[in-house]
Amino acid sequence: MFRLIGRSAVEGLKSIWAHGLMSLASVGTVAVSLLVLAVFLVVAANLSYIADILESQVEVVAYCRPEFDRHWEETLLDKARAIPGVGEVTFVSRAEALDRLRDQFGTQADLLSAVEQDNPLRDSLEITVANPDRIEEVARGIAAIDSIEDVAYQQEVVQRLYSVTEALRTAGVGLIFLLAAATFLLISNTIRLTIYARRDEIEVMRLVGATAGFIWGPLVVEGLLLGLIGAGLAGAVVFWGYSDLLESIQASLPFLPLLATQPLMGNLIQLLAITGGLLGLLSSWFSAQRYVRI
Protein backbone atom coordinates (compact mmCIF):
# COMPACT_ATOMS: atom_id res chain seq x y z
CA MET A 1 0.00 0.00 0.00
CA PHE A 2 2.77 2.42 0.96
CA ARG A 3 4.64 1.35 -2.11
CA LEU A 4 1.58 1.99 -4.24
CA ILE A 5 1.20 5.48 -2.80
CA GLY A 6 4.90 6.21 -3.09
CA ARG A 7 5.11 5.01 -6.65
CA SER A 8 1.94 6.87 -7.60
CA ALA A 9 3.32 10.09 -6.13
CA VAL A 10 6.63 9.78 -7.97
CA GLU A 11 5.00 8.87 -11.28
CA GLY A 12 2.38 11.57 -10.89
CA LEU A 13 5.01 14.24 -10.28
CA LYS A 14 7.13 13.04 -13.19
CA SER A 15 4.13 13.23 -15.43
CA ILE A 16 3.31 16.80 -14.42
CA TRP A 17 6.89 17.71 -15.22
CA ALA A 18 6.81 15.87 -18.54
CA HIS A 19 3.69 17.74 -19.72
CA GLY A 20 4.99 21.18 -18.76
CA LEU A 21 2.75 23.30 -20.91
CA MET A 22 -0.43 21.29 -20.51
CA SER A 23 0.12 21.03 -16.77
CA LEU A 24 0.67 24.76 -16.64
CA ALA A 25 -2.59 25.35 -18.50
CA SER A 26 -4.45 23.08 -16.07
CA VAL A 27 -2.91 24.66 -13.02
CA GLY A 28 -3.64 28.08 -14.50
CA THR A 29 -7.30 27.26 -15.09
CA VAL A 30 -7.69 25.85 -11.62
CA ALA A 31 -6.02 28.94 -10.19
CA VAL A 32 -8.13 31.39 -12.19
CA SER A 33 -11.37 29.54 -11.44
CA LEU A 34 -10.63 29.31 -7.76
CA LEU A 35 -9.50 32.94 -7.73
CA VAL A 36 -12.83 34.07 -9.14
CA LEU A 37 -14.56 31.89 -6.55
CA ALA A 38 -12.42 33.43 -3.84
CA VAL A 39 -13.09 37.00 -4.94
CA PHE A 40 -16.82 36.33 -4.96
CA LEU A 41 -16.67 34.80 -1.52
CA VAL A 42 -14.59 37.63 -0.09
CA VAL A 43 -16.87 40.32 -1.49
CA ALA A 44 -19.99 38.48 -0.37
CA ALA A 45 -18.56 37.86 3.09
CA ASN A 46 -17.69 41.51 3.49
CA LEU A 47 -21.03 42.78 2.21
CA SER A 48 -22.93 40.57 4.58
CA TYR A 49 -20.58 41.61 7.36
CA ILE A 50 -21.34 45.25 6.65
CA ALA A 51 -25.04 44.51 6.44
CA ASP A 52 -24.87 42.68 9.75
CA ILE A 53 -23.11 45.58 11.41
CA LEU A 54 -25.58 48.06 10.00
CA GLU A 55 -28.47 45.91 11.09
CA SER A 56 -27.12 45.49 14.58
CA GLN A 57 -26.73 49.24 14.68
CA VAL A 58 -30.11 49.86 13.20
CA GLU A 59 -31.18 52.99 14.77
CA VAL A 60 -33.71 55.62 14.35
CA VAL A 61 -32.46 59.14 14.19
CA ALA A 62 -34.96 61.71 15.28
CA TYR A 63 -34.24 65.35 14.46
CA CYS A 64 -35.59 67.95 16.84
CA ARG A 65 -37.36 71.08 15.71
CA PRO A 66 -34.94 73.99 15.19
CA GLU A 67 -36.46 75.86 18.11
CA PHE A 68 -35.86 72.94 20.52
CA ASP A 69 -34.44 74.06 23.82
CA ARG A 70 -31.86 71.85 25.54
CA HIS A 71 -33.58 72.45 28.89
CA TRP A 72 -36.08 69.88 27.80
CA GLU A 73 -33.46 67.29 27.02
CA GLU A 74 -34.28 65.01 29.97
CA THR A 75 -38.01 65.22 29.38
CA LEU A 76 -37.52 64.36 25.73
CA LEU A 77 -35.32 61.39 26.64
CA ASP A 78 -37.89 60.09 29.09
CA LYS A 79 -40.65 60.37 26.52
CA ALA A 80 -38.57 58.48 23.97
CA ARG A 81 -37.60 55.76 26.44
CA ALA A 82 -41.26 55.19 27.27
CA ILE A 83 -42.04 54.07 23.74
CA PRO A 84 -42.25 50.25 23.52
CA GLY A 85 -39.44 48.57 21.54
CA VAL A 86 -36.93 51.32 22.17
CA GLY A 87 -33.48 50.23 23.33
CA GLU A 88 -31.04 52.99 24.16
CA VAL A 89 -31.63 56.61 23.53
CA THR A 90 -28.80 59.11 23.22
CA PHE A 91 -29.08 62.83 22.85
CA VAL A 92 -26.72 64.30 20.26
CA SER A 93 -26.43 68.06 20.36
CA ARG A 94 -25.84 70.19 17.31
CA ALA A 95 -22.26 70.84 18.41
CA GLU A 96 -21.52 67.14 18.86
CA ALA A 97 -23.02 66.39 15.45
CA LEU A 98 -20.70 68.94 13.87
CA ASP A 99 -17.70 67.44 15.68
CA ARG A 100 -18.58 63.99 14.33
CA LEU A 101 -18.88 65.35 10.85
CA ARG A 102 -15.49 66.94 11.19
CA ASP A 103 -14.03 63.60 12.30
CA GLN A 104 -15.51 61.81 9.33
CA PHE A 105 -14.11 64.35 6.92
CA GLY A 106 -10.72 63.79 8.51
CA THR A 107 -8.02 65.63 6.61
CA GLN A 108 -10.60 67.41 4.50
CA ALA A 109 -12.27 68.95 7.52
CA ASP A 110 -11.50 72.48 6.35
CA LEU A 111 -14.31 72.06 3.85
CA LEU A 112 -16.57 72.52 6.83
CA SER A 113 -15.14 75.88 7.83
CA ALA A 114 -17.81 77.61 5.76
CA VAL A 115 -20.64 76.22 7.84
CA GLU A 116 -18.95 76.26 11.20
CA GLN A 117 -19.87 79.90 11.89
CA ASP A 118 -23.52 79.12 11.74
CA ASN A 119 -24.01 75.43 12.55
CA PRO A 120 -26.86 74.23 10.31
CA LEU A 121 -27.22 70.93 12.13
CA ARG A 122 -29.89 70.18 14.61
CA ASP A 123 -30.10 68.46 17.93
CA SER A 124 -31.09 64.86 17.50
CA LEU A 125 -31.91 61.66 19.31
CA GLU A 126 -30.25 58.37 18.35
CA ILE A 127 -32.48 55.50 19.28
CA THR A 128 -31.42 51.87 18.98
CA VAL A 129 -34.12 49.31 18.42
CA ALA A 130 -33.90 46.01 20.23
CA ASN A 131 -35.71 44.12 17.51
CA PRO A 132 -35.13 45.40 13.96
CA ASP A 133 -38.59 44.16 12.93
CA ARG A 134 -40.24 46.72 15.20
CA ILE A 135 -38.34 49.61 13.75
CA GLU A 136 -41.28 51.16 11.91
CA GLU A 137 -43.43 51.05 14.98
CA VAL A 138 -40.74 52.75 17.02
CA ALA A 139 -40.17 55.34 14.32
CA ARG A 140 -43.86 56.21 14.32
CA GLY A 141 -43.90 56.51 18.08
CA ILE A 142 -40.91 58.83 18.08
CA ALA A 143 -42.33 60.96 15.31
CA ALA A 144 -45.41 61.55 17.42
CA ILE A 145 -43.38 63.37 20.09
CA ASP A 146 -43.98 67.14 19.94
CA SER A 147 -40.41 68.37 19.74
CA ILE A 148 -39.47 65.94 16.99
CA GLU A 149 -39.71 67.23 13.48
CA ASP A 150 -38.38 64.40 11.41
CA VAL A 151 -37.43 60.72 11.76
CA ALA A 152 -35.00 58.73 9.64
CA TYR A 153 -33.82 55.17 9.81
CA GLN A 154 -31.44 52.98 7.85
CA GLN A 155 -33.67 49.99 7.20
CA GLU A 156 -33.71 50.60 3.49
CA VAL A 157 -29.95 50.72 3.20
CA VAL A 158 -29.62 47.48 5.08
CA GLN A 159 -32.22 45.78 2.96
CA ARG A 160 -30.62 46.93 -0.24
CA LEU A 161 -27.26 45.68 0.98
CA TYR A 162 -28.73 42.30 1.78
CA SER A 163 -30.31 41.99 -1.62
CA VAL A 164 -27.03 42.91 -3.31
CA THR A 165 -25.27 40.24 -1.24
CA GLU A 166 -27.93 37.75 -2.19
CA ALA A 167 -27.64 38.53 -5.90
CA LEU A 168 -23.88 38.28 -5.67
CA ARG A 169 -24.13 34.91 -4.03
CA THR A 170 -26.51 33.59 -6.67
CA ALA A 171 -24.36 34.88 -9.52
CA GLY A 172 -21.33 33.50 -7.72
CA VAL A 173 -22.81 30.03 -7.40
CA GLY A 174 -23.73 29.99 -11.10
CA LEU A 175 -20.32 31.21 -12.15
CA ILE A 176 -18.59 28.77 -9.86
CA PHE A 177 -20.39 25.87 -11.48
CA LEU A 178 -19.30 27.03 -14.92
CA LEU A 179 -15.72 27.48 -13.78
CA ALA A 180 -15.74 24.14 -12.01
CA ALA A 181 -16.91 22.50 -15.24
CA ALA A 182 -14.12 24.20 -17.20
CA THR A 183 -11.55 23.14 -14.63
CA PHE A 184 -12.88 19.61 -14.63
CA LEU A 185 -12.60 19.40 -18.42
CA LEU A 186 -9.09 20.78 -18.50
CA ILE A 187 -7.71 18.54 -15.77
CA SER A 188 -9.37 15.45 -17.18
CA ASN A 189 -7.94 16.35 -20.56
CA THR A 190 -4.47 16.70 -19.11
CA ILE A 191 -4.85 13.28 -17.56
CA ARG A 192 -6.08 11.95 -20.85
CA LEU A 193 -2.92 13.29 -22.41
CA THR A 194 -0.89 11.48 -19.79
CA ILE A 195 -2.78 8.30 -20.55
CA TYR A 196 -2.04 8.76 -24.22
CA ALA A 197 1.63 9.50 -23.61
CA ARG A 198 1.94 6.43 -21.43
CA ARG A 199 -0.32 4.14 -23.45
CA ASP A 200 2.44 1.58 -24.08
CA GLU A 201 3.34 1.42 -20.44
CA ILE A 202 -0.31 1.16 -19.41
CA GLU A 203 -0.86 -1.58 -22.00
CA VAL A 204 2.02 -3.60 -20.58
CA MET A 205 0.78 -3.02 -17.04
CA ARG A 206 -2.66 -4.30 -17.97
CA LEU A 207 -1.29 -7.36 -19.72
CA VAL A 208 0.94 -8.49 -16.88
CA GLY A 209 -1.86 -8.10 -14.35
CA ALA A 210 -1.22 -4.82 -12.58
CA THR A 211 -4.23 -3.93 -10.46
CA ALA A 212 -6.42 -0.96 -11.29
CA GLY A 213 -4.94 0.89 -8.32
CA PHE A 214 -1.45 0.56 -9.72
CA ILE A 215 -2.49 1.89 -13.10
CA TRP A 216 -4.82 4.64 -11.88
CA GLY A 217 -2.77 5.68 -8.86
CA PRO A 218 -0.29 7.91 -10.67
CA LEU A 219 -3.04 9.44 -12.81
CA VAL A 220 -5.18 10.35 -9.83
CA VAL A 221 -2.18 11.72 -7.96
CA GLU A 222 -1.35 13.87 -10.97
CA GLY A 223 -4.89 15.28 -11.01
CA LEU A 224 -4.87 15.86 -7.27
CA LEU A 225 -1.57 17.71 -7.47
CA LEU A 226 -2.72 19.86 -10.40
CA GLY A 227 -5.78 20.84 -8.38
CA LEU A 228 -3.82 21.55 -5.22
CA ILE A 229 -1.12 23.59 -6.96
CA GLY A 230 -3.82 25.66 -8.66
CA ALA A 231 -5.56 26.16 -5.33
CA GLY A 232 -2.27 27.18 -3.74
CA LEU A 233 -1.69 29.82 -6.40
CA ALA A 234 -5.21 31.19 -6.08
CA GLY A 235 -4.88 31.19 -2.30
CA ALA A 236 -1.60 33.10 -2.41
CA VAL A 237 -2.96 35.72 -4.79
CA VAL A 238 -6.11 36.24 -2.72
CA PHE A 239 -4.20 36.37 0.54
CA TRP A 240 -1.74 39.02 -0.55
CA GLY A 241 -4.33 40.86 -2.61
CA TYR A 242 -6.76 41.11 0.28
CA SER A 243 -4.10 42.08 2.81
CA ASP A 244 -2.97 44.93 0.54
CA LEU A 245 -6.50 46.03 -0.24
CA LEU A 246 -7.42 46.01 3.43
CA GLU A 247 -4.42 48.16 4.26
CA SER A 248 -5.14 50.76 1.63
CA ILE A 249 -8.87 50.84 2.40
CA GLN A 250 -8.24 51.27 6.07
CA ALA A 251 -5.94 54.16 5.25
CA SER A 252 -8.38 56.01 2.98
CA LEU A 253 -11.83 54.91 4.20
CA PRO A 254 -11.31 54.15 7.88
CA PHE A 255 -15.04 54.15 8.70
CA LEU A 256 -15.79 51.27 6.26
CA PRO A 257 -16.07 48.11 8.31
CA LEU A 258 -14.28 45.20 6.61
CA LEU A 259 -13.48 41.70 7.78
CA ALA A 260 -9.98 41.19 9.19
CA THR A 261 -7.54 39.00 7.25
CA GLN A 262 -7.96 36.22 9.78
CA PRO A 263 -9.94 34.04 10.12
CA LEU A 264 -11.44 34.94 6.72
CA MET A 265 -8.31 34.08 4.72
CA GLY A 266 -7.54 30.92 6.68
CA ASN A 267 -11.02 29.56 6.04
CA LEU A 268 -10.95 30.68 2.44
CA ILE A 269 -7.61 29.00 1.72
CA GLN A 270 -8.84 25.79 3.32
CA LEU A 271 -11.93 25.93 1.15
CA LEU A 272 -9.85 26.57 -1.97
CA ALA A 273 -7.53 23.67 -1.20
CA ILE A 274 -10.44 21.30 -0.63
CA THR A 275 -12.24 22.47 -3.77
CA GLY A 276 -9.09 22.32 -5.91
CA GLY A 277 -8.07 18.94 -4.54
CA LEU A 278 -11.54 17.48 -5.00
CA LEU A 279 -11.82 18.82 -8.54
CA GLY A 280 -8.43 17.32 -9.36
CA LEU A 281 -9.30 13.98 -7.85
CA LEU A 282 -12.71 13.75 -9.50
CA SER A 283 -11.60 14.79 -12.95
CA SER A 284 -8.57 12.53 -13.01
CA TRP A 285 -10.60 9.64 -11.65
CA PHE A 286 -13.14 10.29 -14.38
CA SER A 287 -10.45 10.16 -17.07
CA ALA A 288 -8.79 7.08 -15.61
CA GLN A 289 -12.11 5.25 -15.47
CA ARG A 290 -13.05 6.32 -18.90
CA TYR A 291 -9.86 5.98 -20.89
CA VAL A 292 -8.03 3.14 -19.17
CA ARG A 293 -9.62 -0.24 -19.67
CA ILE A 294 -8.57 -2.88 -17.20
Next chain:
Amino acid sequence: MLPGLACAQTQMTRRMEEYGLIVLSHVSKSYGDINALDDVTVNITKGEFVFLVGPSGAGKSTFLQLLYREEVPTKGSVVVDNLNVTRLPRRHIPLLRRKVGVVFQDFKLLESKNIYENVAFVLNVTGAPTKFIKRRVPQVLGLVGLSGKEKSYPEQLSGGEQQRVSLARAIANSPRIILADEPTGNLDRDSSWQIMRLLAEFNKRGATVLVATHDWPIVDAMQRRVVEIQDGKVVRDDAQGGYSSSVSSNRALGR
Protein backbone atom coordinates in the same frame (compact mmCIF):
# COMPACT_ATOMS: atom_id res chain seq x y z
CA MET B 1 -7.73 -32.63 7.92
CA LEU B 2 -8.97 -36.15 7.37
CA PRO B 3 -6.67 -38.13 5.09
CA GLY B 4 -9.64 -39.32 3.07
CA LEU B 5 -10.80 -35.80 2.43
CA ALA B 6 -7.33 -34.65 1.41
CA CYS B 7 -7.12 -37.59 -0.94
CA ALA B 8 -10.50 -36.79 -2.47
CA GLN B 9 -9.44 -33.21 -2.95
CA THR B 10 -6.22 -34.18 -4.70
CA GLN B 11 -8.17 -36.48 -6.93
CA MET B 12 -10.62 -33.74 -7.74
CA THR B 13 -7.83 -31.33 -8.56
CA ARG B 14 -6.16 -33.94 -10.70
CA ARG B 15 -9.35 -34.60 -12.58
CA MET B 16 -9.83 -30.90 -13.25
CA GLU B 17 -6.27 -30.62 -14.51
CA GLU B 18 -6.82 -33.58 -16.76
CA TYR B 19 -10.02 -32.04 -17.93
CA GLY B 20 -8.08 -28.99 -18.96
CA LEU B 21 -6.02 -26.02 -17.94
CA ILE B 22 -7.62 -24.07 -20.76
CA VAL B 23 -11.15 -25.04 -21.68
CA LEU B 24 -13.21 -23.31 -24.33
CA SER B 25 -16.66 -24.78 -24.76
CA HIS B 26 -18.94 -23.70 -27.59
CA VAL B 27 -17.35 -20.29 -27.69
CA SER B 28 -18.55 -17.73 -30.20
CA LYS B 29 -17.30 -14.21 -30.52
CA SER B 30 -18.83 -11.70 -32.87
CA TYR B 31 -18.03 -8.08 -33.54
CA GLY B 32 -21.27 -6.71 -34.89
CA ASP B 33 -22.11 -8.89 -37.88
CA ILE B 34 -18.68 -10.46 -38.12
CA ASN B 35 -18.19 -13.81 -36.41
CA ALA B 36 -14.56 -13.98 -35.31
CA LEU B 37 -15.13 -17.31 -33.61
CA ASP B 38 -18.02 -19.65 -34.16
CA ASP B 39 -18.84 -22.47 -31.73
CA VAL B 40 -15.25 -23.28 -30.81
CA THR B 41 -14.59 -26.09 -28.34
CA VAL B 42 -10.97 -26.73 -27.41
CA ASN B 43 -9.46 -28.40 -24.37
CA ILE B 44 -5.80 -27.88 -23.52
CA THR B 45 -4.31 -29.78 -20.59
CA LYS B 46 -1.46 -28.74 -18.38
CA GLY B 47 1.97 -29.05 -19.96
CA GLU B 48 0.82 -29.08 -23.58
CA PHE B 49 2.49 -27.21 -26.42
CA VAL B 50 -0.11 -26.18 -28.98
CA PHE B 51 0.19 -24.41 -32.32
CA LEU B 52 -2.77 -22.36 -33.39
CA VAL B 53 -2.71 -22.04 -37.17
CA GLY B 54 -4.92 -20.68 -39.90
CA PRO B 55 -5.07 -17.81 -42.38
CA SER B 56 -4.99 -14.17 -41.27
CA GLY B 57 -8.30 -13.08 -39.85
CA ALA B 58 -9.34 -16.66 -39.09
CA GLY B 59 -9.74 -15.82 -35.41
CA LYS B 60 -6.39 -16.91 -33.93
CA SER B 61 -5.78 -13.60 -32.15
CA THR B 62 -9.33 -13.48 -30.86
CA PHE B 63 -8.84 -17.02 -29.53
CA LEU B 64 -5.79 -15.89 -27.54
CA GLN B 65 -7.41 -12.63 -26.41
CA LEU B 66 -10.28 -14.57 -24.86
CA LEU B 67 -7.77 -16.41 -22.68
CA TYR B 68 -6.41 -13.31 -20.98
CA ARG B 69 -9.73 -11.51 -20.87
CA GLU B 70 -8.87 -8.89 -23.44
CA GLU B 71 -12.10 -10.00 -25.04
CA VAL B 72 -15.21 -11.61 -23.63
CA PRO B 73 -17.01 -14.31 -25.60
CA THR B 74 -20.43 -13.54 -27.01
CA LYS B 75 -21.51 -17.12 -26.29
CA GLY B 76 -20.03 -20.12 -24.53
CA SER B 77 -17.59 -20.34 -21.67
CA VAL B 78 -13.85 -19.94 -21.24
CA VAL B 79 -12.07 -21.44 -18.24
CA VAL B 80 -8.38 -20.78 -17.64
CA ASP B 81 -6.63 -22.44 -14.71
CA ASN B 82 -9.94 -22.93 -12.91
CA LEU B 83 -10.93 -19.30 -13.39
CA ASN B 84 -14.17 -18.78 -15.24
CA VAL B 85 -12.95 -16.01 -17.52
CA THR B 86 -16.40 -15.31 -18.90
CA ARG B 87 -17.78 -14.41 -15.49
CA LEU B 88 -14.60 -13.05 -13.97
CA PRO B 89 -15.32 -9.91 -11.90
CA ARG B 90 -13.37 -6.92 -13.15
CA ARG B 91 -11.23 -6.70 -10.03
CA HIS B 92 -10.08 -10.30 -10.51
CA ILE B 93 -8.81 -9.76 -14.04
CA PRO B 94 -5.25 -9.01 -12.80
CA LEU B 95 -5.31 -12.39 -11.04
CA LEU B 96 -5.93 -14.15 -14.34
CA ARG B 97 -3.33 -12.11 -16.20
CA ARG B 98 -0.66 -13.03 -13.68
CA LYS B 99 -1.20 -16.66 -14.57
CA VAL B 100 -0.71 -15.91 -18.25
CA GLY B 101 2.40 -14.53 -19.96
CA VAL B 102 1.74 -12.98 -23.37
CA VAL B 103 4.20 -12.41 -26.21
CA PHE B 104 3.34 -10.35 -29.29
CA GLN B 105 4.61 -10.00 -32.82
CA ASP B 106 5.63 -6.39 -32.15
CA PHE B 107 7.34 -7.14 -28.80
CA LYS B 108 5.66 -4.22 -26.99
CA LEU B 109 8.83 -3.24 -25.18
CA LEU B 110 9.04 0.19 -23.56
CA GLU B 111 11.50 2.24 -25.61
CA SER B 112 12.31 4.61 -22.76
CA LYS B 113 13.43 1.84 -20.44
CA ASN B 114 16.49 -0.33 -20.77
CA ILE B 115 16.32 -4.12 -20.87
CA TYR B 116 16.69 -4.56 -17.15
CA GLU B 117 13.99 -1.96 -16.46
CA ASN B 118 11.66 -3.48 -19.02
CA VAL B 119 11.68 -6.80 -17.20
CA ALA B 120 11.77 -5.26 -13.73
CA PHE B 121 8.78 -3.09 -14.63
CA VAL B 122 6.34 -6.00 -14.85
CA LEU B 123 7.55 -7.39 -11.54
CA ASN B 124 7.32 -3.95 -10.01
CA VAL B 125 3.76 -3.23 -11.11
CA THR B 126 2.58 -6.61 -9.88
CA GLY B 127 3.96 -5.79 -6.46
CA ALA B 128 7.00 -8.09 -6.28
CA PRO B 129 9.46 -7.25 -3.48
CA THR B 130 12.55 -5.29 -4.58
CA LYS B 131 14.91 -8.02 -3.37
CA PHE B 132 13.13 -10.59 -5.49
CA ILE B 133 13.23 -8.30 -8.54
CA LYS B 134 16.99 -7.83 -8.22
CA ARG B 135 17.48 -11.57 -8.20
CA ARG B 136 14.83 -12.50 -10.74
CA VAL B 137 15.61 -10.12 -13.61
CA PRO B 138 19.19 -11.35 -14.28
CA GLN B 139 17.88 -14.88 -13.91
CA VAL B 140 15.23 -14.62 -16.65
CA LEU B 141 17.54 -12.60 -18.89
CA GLY B 142 20.03 -15.45 -18.51
CA LEU B 143 17.34 -17.95 -19.49
CA VAL B 144 16.77 -16.19 -22.81
CA GLY B 145 20.51 -15.74 -23.39
CA LEU B 146 20.69 -11.99 -22.87
CA SER B 147 22.97 -11.77 -19.84
CA GLY B 148 25.09 -8.64 -20.18
CA LYS B 149 22.49 -6.71 -22.20
CA GLU B 150 20.79 -5.27 -19.12
CA LYS B 151 21.84 -1.69 -19.85
CA SER B 152 20.96 -1.74 -23.56
CA TYR B 153 17.83 -0.07 -24.85
CA PRO B 154 15.37 -1.96 -27.05
CA GLU B 155 16.29 0.01 -30.19
CA GLN B 156 19.91 -1.11 -29.78
CA LEU B 157 18.91 -4.77 -30.05
CA SER B 158 18.04 -6.91 -33.05
CA GLY B 159 14.47 -8.06 -33.55
CA GLY B 160 15.30 -11.53 -32.28
CA GLU B 161 16.89 -10.10 -29.15
CA GLN B 162 13.95 -7.81 -28.55
CA GLN B 163 11.57 -10.74 -28.80
CA ARG B 164 13.72 -12.63 -26.31
CA VAL B 165 13.43 -9.68 -23.91
CA SER B 166 9.69 -9.81 -24.28
CA LEU B 167 9.85 -13.56 -23.61
CA ALA B 168 11.90 -12.90 -20.48
CA ARG B 169 9.32 -10.34 -19.44
CA ALA B 170 6.47 -12.79 -20.06
CA ILE B 171 8.01 -15.48 -17.86
CA ALA B 172 9.30 -13.14 -15.11
CA ASN B 173 6.16 -13.70 -13.05
CA SER B 174 6.44 -17.49 -13.57
CA PRO B 175 3.08 -17.80 -15.30
CA ARG B 176 1.57 -21.26 -15.78
CA ILE B 177 0.53 -20.40 -19.30
CA ILE B 178 2.44 -18.67 -22.09
CA LEU B 179 0.52 -17.26 -25.04
CA ALA B 180 2.41 -16.12 -28.11
CA ASP B 181 0.66 -14.25 -30.92
CA GLU B 182 2.78 -14.54 -34.08
CA PRO B 183 5.99 -14.33 -32.05
CA THR B 184 8.19 -14.89 -35.10
CA GLY B 185 6.20 -12.73 -37.51
CA ASN B 186 8.90 -10.04 -37.66
CA LEU B 187 11.95 -12.25 -37.34
CA ASP B 188 14.44 -13.98 -39.63
CA ARG B 189 14.82 -17.74 -39.76
CA ASP B 190 17.50 -18.15 -37.11
CA SER B 191 15.85 -15.79 -34.65
CA SER B 192 12.52 -17.49 -35.20
CA TRP B 193 14.02 -20.83 -34.33
CA GLN B 194 15.65 -19.36 -31.24
CA ILE B 195 12.31 -18.08 -30.04
CA MET B 196 10.52 -21.36 -30.74
CA ARG B 197 13.24 -23.35 -29.01
CA LEU B 198 12.92 -21.09 -25.97
CA LEU B 199 9.15 -21.57 -25.96
CA ALA B 200 9.69 -25.33 -26.16
CA GLU B 201 12.22 -25.05 -23.33
CA PHE B 202 9.74 -23.21 -21.09
CA ASN B 203 7.18 -25.85 -21.99
CA LYS B 204 9.60 -28.56 -20.89
CA ARG B 205 9.99 -26.72 -17.58
CA GLY B 206 6.26 -26.99 -17.02
CA ALA B 207 4.58 -24.05 -18.73
CA THR B 208 1.63 -24.68 -20.98
CA VAL B 209 2.38 -22.94 -24.27
CA LEU B 210 -0.01 -21.79 -26.97
CA VAL B 211 1.46 -20.26 -30.12
CA ALA B 212 -0.55 -18.64 -32.88
CA THR B 213 1.61 -18.63 -35.99
CA HIS B 214 1.95 -18.58 -39.75
CA ASP B 215 5.43 -20.04 -39.56
CA TRP B 216 4.71 -23.31 -41.36
CA PRO B 217 8.31 -24.64 -41.59
CA ILE B 218 8.63 -24.51 -37.84
CA VAL B 219 5.22 -26.03 -37.22
CA ASP B 220 5.98 -28.80 -39.67
CA ALA B 221 9.36 -29.46 -38.09
CA MET B 222 8.24 -29.46 -34.46
CA GLN B 223 5.34 -31.91 -34.85
CA ARG B 224 3.29 -30.73 -31.88
CA ARG B 225 -0.44 -30.49 -31.35
CA VAL B 226 -1.97 -28.28 -34.03
CA VAL B 227 -5.34 -26.57 -33.84
CA GLU B 228 -6.36 -25.07 -37.15
CA ILE B 229 -8.94 -22.33 -37.33
CA GLN B 230 -10.68 -21.15 -40.48
CA ASP B 231 -13.45 -18.57 -40.61
CA GLY B 232 -13.77 -18.76 -36.86
CA LYS B 233 -14.24 -22.53 -36.75
CA VAL B 234 -11.89 -25.26 -35.57
CA VAL B 235 -11.37 -27.33 -38.71
CA ARG B 236 -8.58 -29.56 -37.42
CA ASP B 237 -7.14 -30.58 -34.06
CA ASP B 238 -4.22 -33.00 -34.51
CA ALA B 239 -2.40 -34.35 -31.47
CA GLN B 240 0.74 -34.20 -33.60
CA GLY B 241 0.83 -32.58 -36.97
CA GLY B 242 2.14 -30.14 -39.51
CA TYR B 243 1.03 -26.70 -40.62
CA SER B 244 -1.49 -27.99 -43.11
CA SER B 245 -3.30 -31.28 -43.37
CA SER B 246 -4.59 -32.94 -46.48
CA VAL B 247 -8.03 -31.62 -45.59
CA SER B 248 -7.02 -28.03 -45.57
CA SER B 249 -4.71 -28.35 -48.60
CA ASN B 250 -7.55 -29.97 -50.55
CA ARG B 251 -9.79 -27.11 -49.56
CA ALA B 252 -7.21 -24.61 -50.59
CA LEU B 253 -6.78 -26.41 -53.93
CA GLY B 254 -10.53 -26.73 -54.42
CA ARG B 255 -11.02 -22.98 -54.28
